Amino acid sequence: MSLAALPSATLAVLRVTSSWYLVLAALLFAIGTMGVMVRRNPLIMFMCVELMLNAVNLTFVALSHALGDIGGQTVVFFVLVVAAAEVVVGLGIVVALLRRKPGATADDVAMLKG
Amino acid sequence: MAEVFVFVAAALMVLVGAAGVILRKHPVHCALSMVLTLFGIAILFLAMDAQFLAAVQIIVYAGAIVVLFLFVIMLMGVDKAESLSVEPLKGQRPVAIALGVGTLVMLLAAFFVHGGKIRGVQITGAQAAGGAAVGGEGNLKALALSLFSDHVFAFEATSVLLVIAVLATVMLARRPPKQISLEEFSS
Numbered sequence: 001m002s003l004a005a006l007p008s009a010t011l012a013v014l015r016v017t018s019s020w021y022l023v024l025a026a027l028l029f030a031i032g033t034m035g036v037m038v039r040r041n042p043l044i045m046f047m048c049v050e051l052m053l054n055a056v057n058l059t060f061v062a063l064s065h066a067l068g069d070i071g072g073q074t075v076v077f078f079v080l081v082v083a084a085a086e087v088v089v090g091l092g093i094v095v096a097l098l099r100r101k102p103g104a105t106a107d108d109v110a111m112l113k114g
Numbered sequence: 115m116a117e118v119f120v121f122v123a124a125a126l127m128v129l130v131g132a133a134g135v136i137l138r139k140h141p142v143h144c145a146l147s148m149v150l151t152l153f154g155i156a157i158l159f160l161a162m163d164a165q166f167l168a169a170v171q172i173i174v175y176a177g178a179i180v181v182l183f184l185f186v187i188m189l190m191g192v193d194k195a196e197s198l199s200v201e202p203l204k205g206q207r208p209v210a211i212a213l214g215v216g217t218l219v220m221l222l223a224a225f226f227v228h229g230g231k232i233r234g235v236q237i238t239g240a241q242a243a244g245g246a247a248v249g250g251e252g253n254l255k256a257l258a259l260s261l262f263s264d265h266v267f268a269f270e271a272t273s274v275l276l277v278i279a280v281l282a283t284v285m286l287a288r289r290p291p292k293q294i295s296l297e298e299f300s301s
Contacts, residue, residue: 046183
């Protein structure tokens with residue numbers, strides 16, 4: 001077997017297993033975590049939380065696929081609904097914050113104290 | 115072979131989009147990078163025979179949530195680039211990156227160390243009684259059966275949750291009512 005044939009032969013036997021999806025979800029979750037800790041704009045912190053939620057959804061669907069059980073997909077449906085509600089309330093808070101101080105950062109959230 | 119290609123392409127979309135969310139200065143660019151990530155995840159859902167969730171992912175996330183983000187960005191006038199070189203807390207960024215890498219390592223350890231091998235994660239546990247995961251045309255039916263039989267109370271509770279969320283947002287986002295003075299009222 002020549003050296004050039006080796007990569008294509010390796011590729012042909014590669015199967016996408018659920019561990020690939022789990023690794024990708026872990027990477028996505030870690031990126032989201034870093035974003036929440038590093039960024040200061042409350043909107044972008046929210047987007048990073050959405051990334052983390054999506055990573056968890058990916059894990060649920062990967063395990064649902066691996067186990068052949070529809071329950072994982074049902075949970076993802078509920079996560080989607082709760083994420084929508086969470087974004088609506090969170091963006092309401094961000095709007096209230098930005099109305100008091102344009103260009104507010106995470107440091108200014110204490111301003112909302114009643 | 116084809117599934118490997120689909121996975122790699124979608125994974126690249128997911129990771130490039132996620133990197134864009136945390137690295138771009140401009141909030142609008144961050145929101146658009148998030149759309150890339152969400153589409154990549156929808157493709158991965160399709161690859162895993164979760165057709166209904168792929169559609170819902172695009173409709174709810176890319177269609178509703180990102181548009182909501184863009185509305186807030188544009189209406190509140192925060193569409194200005196943020197200086198990423200400012201680091202208000204000394205040494206916060208390296209600590210954050212170290213914690214992020216630590217999270218990654220622990221997640222991978224949780225996935226793989228238990229099974230004792232990297233390729234082919236060992237999944238244990240009995241099949242739940244929730245029903246079999248079906249791809250293709252049966253996916254929607256299987257999901258609906260699970261949703262409206264085993265989880266019907268949770269499903270009803272989500273409707274209450276959505277109503278409460280809408281009410282809460284209206285209360286949060288409305289301006290305080292203006293006091294009408296007596297002279298203004300009588301004139």
